[in-house]
Amino acid sequence: MRDVAVIGIGIQKWGELWERSLRDLWVEAALNAINDAGVDHIDSMYVGCMSGGLFVGQEHLSSLLADYLGVCPVPATRVESACASGGMALRSGFIEVASGLSDIVLVSGVEKMTDVDGGGATYALATAADAEYEVYQGATFPGLYAMVARDYMHRYGLTREQLAQVAVKNHDNGVLNPHAQFPMKMSLETVMNSTMIADPLRLMDCSPITDGAAAAILCPLEMARDLSKNPPIKVSGMGAATDRIALHDRPDFCEFRATVKAAEAAYKMAGVGPDEIDFAEVHDCFTIAELCVIEALGFFARGTAGQATAAGETARDGKKPINTSGGLKSKGHPVGATGIGQIHELVTQLRGTAGERQVAGVKRGLAQNMGGSGGSTVCHILEVV
Amino acid sequence: MRDVAVIGIGIQKWGELWERSLRDLWVEAALNAINDAGVDHIDSMYVGCMSGGLFVGQEHLSSLLADYLGVCPVPATRVESACASGGMALRSGFIEVASGLSDIVLVSGVEKMTDVDGGGATYALATAADAEYEVYQGATFPGLYAMVARDYMHRYGLTREQLAQVAVKNHDNGVLNPHAQFPMKMSLETVMNSTMIADPLRLMDCSPITDGAAAAILCPLEMARDLSKNPPIKVSGMGAATDRIALHDRPDFCEFRATVKAAEAAYKMAGVGPDEIDFAEVHDCFTIAELCVIEALGFFARGTAGQATAAGETARDGKKPINTSGGLKSKGHPVGATGIGQIHELVTQLRGTAGERQVAGVKRGLAQNMGGSGGSTVCHILEVV
Numbered sequence: 188m189r190d191v192a193v194i195g196i197g198i199q200k201w202g203e204l205w206e207r208s209l210r211d212l213w214v215e216a217a218l219n220a221i222n223d224a225g226v227d228h229i230d231s232m233y234v235g236c237m238s239g240g241l242f243v244g245q246e247h248l249s250s251l252l253a254d255y256l257g258v259c260p261v262p263a264t265r266v267e268s269a270c271a272s273g274g275m276a277l278r279s280g281f282i283e284v285a286s287g288l289s290d291i292v293l294v295s296g297v298e299k300m301t302d303v304d305g306g307g308a309t310y311a312l313a314t315a316a317d318a319e320y321e322v323y324q325g326a327t328f329p330g331l332y333a334m335v336a337r338d339y340m341h342r343y344g345l346t347r348e349q350l351a352q353v354a355v356k357n358h359d360n361g362v363l364n365p366h367a368q369f370p371m372k373m374s375l376e377t378v379m380n381s382t383m384i385a386d387p388l389r390l391m392d393c394s395p396i397t398d399g400a401a402a403a404i405l406c407p408l409e410m411a412r413d414l415s416k417n418p419p420i421k422v423s424g425m426g427a428a429t430d431r432i433a434l435h436d437r438p439d440f441c442e443f444r445a446t447v448k449a450a451e452a453a454y455k456m457a458g459v460g461p462d463e464i465d466f467a468e469v470h471d472c473f474t475i476a477e478l479c480v481i482e483a484l485g486f487f488a489r490g491t492a493g494q495a496t497a498a499g500e501t502a503r504d505g506k507k508p509i510n511t512s513g514g515l516k517s518k519g520h521p522v523g524a525t526g527i528g529q530i531h532e533l534v535t536q537l538r539g540t541a542g543e544r545q546v547a548g549v550k551r552g553l554a555q556n557m558g559g560s561g562g563s564t565v566c567h568i569l570e571v572v
Numbered sequence: 573m574r575d576v577a578v579i580g581i582g583i584q585k586w587g588e589l590w591e592r593s594l595r596d597l598w599v600e601a602a603l604n605a606i607n608d609a610g611v612d613h614i615d616s617m618y619v620g621c622m623s624g625g626l627f628v629g630q631e632h633l634s635s636l637l638a639d640y641l642g643v644c645p646v647p648a649t650r651v652e653s654a655c656a657s658g659g660m661a662l663r664s665g666f667i668e669v670a671s672g673l674s675d676i677v678l679v680s681g682v683e684k685m686t687d688v689d690g691g692g693a694t695y696a697l698a699t700a701a702d703a704e705y706e707v708y709q710g711a712t713f714p715g716l717y718a719m720v721a722r723d724y725m726h727r728y729g730l731t732r733e734q735l736a737q738v739a740v741k742n743h744d745n746g747v748l749n750p751h752a753q754f755p756m757k758m759s760l761e762t763v764m765n766s767t768m769i770a771d772p773l774r775l776m777d778c779s780p781i782t783d784g785a786a787a788a789i790l791c792p793l794e795m796a797r798d799l800s801k802n803p804p805i806k807v808s809g810m811g812a813a814t815d816r817i818a819l820h821d822r823p824d825f826c827e828f829r830a831t832v833k834a835a836e837a838a839y840k841m842a843g844v845g846p847d848e849i850d851f852a853e854v855h856d857c858f859t860i861a862e863l864c865v866i867e868a869l870g871f872f873a874r875g876t877a878g879q880a881t882a883a884g885e886t887a888r889d890g891k892k893p894i895n896t897s898g899g900l901k902s903k904g905h906p907v908g909a910t911g912i913g914q915i916h917e918l919v920t921q922l923r924g925t926a927g928e929r930q931v932a933g934v935k936r937g938l939a940q941n942m943g944g945s946g947g948s949t950v951c952h953i954l955e956v957v
Binding site for chain 2: 310
């Protein structure tokens with residue numbers, strides 16, 4: 188397999204964008220990535236999208252988006268793994284470049300979520316759970332993650348304040364991200380007093396519904412310096428894994444086993460361990476998810492992530508900065524785009540171009556992108572070469 | 573890139589299967605493929621599905637189906653390209669094996685289409701067209717393909733009888749296929765007198781709505797004889813391409829450019845031309861589609877496929893047998909599964925195990941799987957080694 192590098196990244200300002208369609212958002216992000224890389228063509232493209240069908244009545248994004256980008260007849264593939272669709276699109280593009288089949292591959296994600304019919308977004312998102320055994324019985328994602336949070340609190344003594352600190356920290360980062368949907372500071376009191384959604388999760392524990400897109404350009408590492416003026420960022424590790432889709436089928440609600448397995452594979456490929464990761468973007472769809480994930484990644488021991496967060500260890504100036512972009516919580520969560528949005532942040536930090544939110548001296552970052560309540564996960568490790 | 577072989581295939585009886593769910597159909601096909609190959613594990617899996625969201629309210633098929641097959645934490649990816657989803661799942665699995673990342677990969681497709689709410693199947697299928705510029709204006713797929721048929725008739729003098737011969741021929745084949753949804757003979761008169769759907773296309777020019785699944789097992793060619801008792805069938809050519817999604821944006825309604833480009837790439841990889849293909853499974857979603865496709869593949873000159881079909885050249889005993897399985901028309905068209913169903917037929921014929929519908933002496937076959945009105949296409953060439 189050939190080594191693979193990221194040589195271009197593109198994104199647009201995420202938010203509630205009623206005046207723009209899915210194709211508009213995606214083309215902006217894709218062109219930004221192509222322009223950033225400085226390439227004059229692509230050989231193949233991948234689009235991560237969770238549900239074009241349910242959100243905007245549009246499937247067949249391969250043809251639609253190749254068409255609107257003006258790159259037909261380039262092969263195009265849409266990849267879906269619920270909220271991990273973007274990360275899985277990167278995985279597919281990585282494999283295509285590594286295989287030798289294609290040299291310059293666009294990987295991307297998009298979701299247009301805010302102007303579906305009433306109640307439609309919650310219904311569409313719920314299709315990431317087990318429709319027959321969870322959704323039809325009334326489960327929603329806030330409810331499923333609330334069960335995880337209750338279990339975690341009971342077993343490890345996590346406090347409501349510690350949980351809220353995840354949101355406070357991520358908004359502290361997002362306020363410095365020009366592409367974030369909600370770039371505002373959020374006090375502990377605001378999080379603690381926000382509307383109850385599914386006890387113990389309140390509104391400010393939940394990531395928002397977002398319209399957005401992100402893209403990146405991959406090529407063989409050996410061609411990177413010839414193709415682009417940008418410093419090549421190597422995709423040194425990749426791993427993907429699945430778990431039982433329904434929360435009730437797992438022996439331990441708080442152990443995200445797909446994340447454990449995906450991370451193991453990524454660490455093995457990169458030849459590093461969790462201690463050698465300088466910073467990470469992780470899937471904080473709910474505050475409790477960030478805590479479980481950073482434990483599954485091996486950054487913190489089981490049951491200690493809440494205390495570590497409250498102590499500032501995951502802040503930008505902490506020992507393991509997490510979600511310097513603002514995370515799903517503040518940057519927004521256009522589900523199919525999130526995994527590539529994470530890559531945008533890793534590359535921006537690794538290039539040293541993250542401005543006020545730059546973490547000094549970072550050389551290696553990890554992105555963890557998760558579907559549903561943890562039924563699928565993909566991890567990538569990116570590093571300066 | 574490593575050479576790739578198909579060592580196992582699985583399918584179930586396609587039809588209107590109200591008593592069975594998407595996961596049931598898929599697991600049956602996947603287990604049949606695993607059992608046929610005789611492997612004891614898989615390293616990765618791909619699922620082609622057009623719209624689990626719109627048809628059955630279930631996305632995140634990666635996690636769901638890995639779970640129900642009992643193979644977690646194996647990586648799983650759902651791929652979508654409308655009615656070409658199955659073929660694109662094979663493409664992705666092919667690349668993963670060729671890259672060296674994985675050795676034994678399950679590729680599959682599934683669609684559960686028959687028990688959606690009233691009108692839902694037509695709406696779901698229409699999302700393969702351009703939602704904003706075709707569907708919202710009232711276009712449906714029978715209407716789009718009817719425009720292709722009218723244009724073809726006008727330009728090339730195709731007769732209504734020649735068009736009907738496509739359906740007659742495919743039902744002549746399907747009657748011999750134990751997995752076909754409609755395994756009955758269809759007389760020319762029956763096709764000609766069937767209900768008008770979109771002039772000139774009648775009911776018997778249209779493929780049906782189907783529940784079904786199909787699967788195949790890939791591995792490196794060099795491992796095939798060690799892993800399975802089945803004769804390895806090499807995937808010698810692969811190509812995928814896109815075209816403008818909306819019919820009105822194409823300069824020539826009757827030229828399926830994505831098929832032309834995908835076939836060119838597949839022929840190049842395999843080192844052969846159309847004359848060296850012994851038989852083919854092609855995407856006859858409507859009778860007119862088969863005619864345009866077999867011209868785009870280079871089997872017949874532009875404007876001559878109707879005469880050739882009426883003359884029996886595409887029959888099982890003709891010079892270029894097309895859709896020996898019965899095609900989408902008689903075998904059924906569970907959209908995400910169709911591309912893998914085609915592979916099932918190619919492998920069955922190449923193994924010489926197609927029973928009464930066996931074509932004597934075939935060594936090399938082509939599968940052409942198409943999305944929408946031709947906005948995406950993927951071709952594979954399989955051959956005996």
